[in-house]
Amino acid sequence: MPDSLKQYRLVRLLFCLMATGVILPACKTSYQPSSLQYEQFRITEKAPQDTNLQAMIRPYADSVNRIMNQVIGNVATDLEKKQPEGSLGNLMADAVFAEASRVFSKQVDVAFINYGGIRVAQIPAGPLTLNQVFEMMPFDNLLVVQQLPGSVLQEFLDNIAARGGWPISGGQFVIRNKKATDVLIGGQPLDLNRTYTVVNSDYVANGGDDAAMLRSFPQENRGFLVRDALIHYFKGLTAKGEAITATTSNRVRHAN
């Protein structure tokens, strides 16, 4: 028996050596993921805080919050970001429409807000802080005006329709097969041969969000940011003793 055990060991050793010799080059990559347990851990307000991180951000936060906690208005009802149309988008589009007319000293025909540029999902009823406006529109995009042929405006509206609808002020349309139909500008059907005064951010006018059709048209700007327009508009309402409010009114809808 010891004899056979010796032989068994020898055979095993031989095979192991052979095996090692054959497999050695690949042995460096010898681990492979086999199982995975996941957890999507929510960071809530009850979570304990790391004091080192708190200490690091405090000086930054103090400077930011000293300015940003300023209340600039009062929101009457919850405002929602929604497609094809939402109350928050309508408010923002109305704000840039009004502000563009003032800043550029001319009547504008239609104003847009790119949906992806609205960075909060909701503004709840209550006091509106400067911080909320920065979070709503954090980008330092300029408010610009372009003179666009009706045909280009139609092409732009089709891009908006294909994207599910953007906030609009001064016009309305119906999304049908990813195209903008039944377009009204200033209450009149869109005239493909007319020129329109159109308000956008420079981001969109420069071709952002696939608005390449706008790129070749000259832009007017007064160094005034879209966010500046919102702040001025909200402060204006507050100065008049008015609350900030908005509704949806079928400016953009899907064809049934």
Next chain:
Amino acid sequence: MPTRKRFIQQTALATGAFLAGGMLNSAVAADAEAEVEKLTILHTNDVHSRLEPFPMDGSRNQGLGGVAARALEISKVRAEQRNVLLLDAGDIFQGTPFFNFYKGEPEMKAMTMMGYDACTMGNHDFDAGMENFATQMKHAKFPVILCNYDFTGTPLEYKTVPYTIINKGKLKIGITGVGIEMKGLVPDNLYGNTQYLDPVVQANRVAEQLKRQDNCDMVICLSHLGFRYREPKVSDEIFAKESVHIDLIIGGHTHTFFDAPVVYKNKSGSDVVVNQVGWAGIVLGRLDYAFQRNKKKNLEASHTVVIGKKTSE
């Protein structure tokens, strides 16, 4: 004698069979425990300058997120687990006044203090210009990983790396990263001469090198491509199915809150896991991987990953 001879033959056959099958034999594996290695991957995406929790203003996200709470959670995991990686899939910048004021400095400092191992770039990380991103990278003690942006002749030339390799315990982990196409998304002047290269082609090329030449046990790709789209546009979903040699895609851009990681079959029939945790640091993703030792590692052979929800420690 015949008995002994037969015994040896049988043993040889059995041993040969086990070797051919590439399976482990308990006689060879002295310690089964040593054959399993673990790795915990923590990850975020699209934090968008959310250094403090959302303000307590009655909105749905009030009180959620914030780096101080995230940092403590990360420390807790590090205290419990030996092998931990902390990764971010881009859009670190833009979204709160912190960015308007400080252009990303406290974001990078916070990520360094939390001990991030790597990140990739999102489209909004270009928002204050490439020069600014390069400036803020001075506060980052972790690499920015991208394999499909060619920054030649831009302020970000030599600032990013196409991949990094991190050793954790017995594991060798290769990490690469892919960014989204900037045209039509990022203003032209902000990305300048940056050349966008096909993310699937580039990531597959890097992953093959990481697995075959650098002998990595796992390849992770940080992606800012976005989860999936209605229109035919490259996404993590398409990327995963077209990939080879990538085990895990940490996604971003579309701000998608996954209930659970999504598993796809890659081009060679292996499992590739995709996960994304919404945005703003509301959720910290945690993936606890167990690795099996393979005596015969055949890269072409497909393998599957058994996936389950973490229940308790």
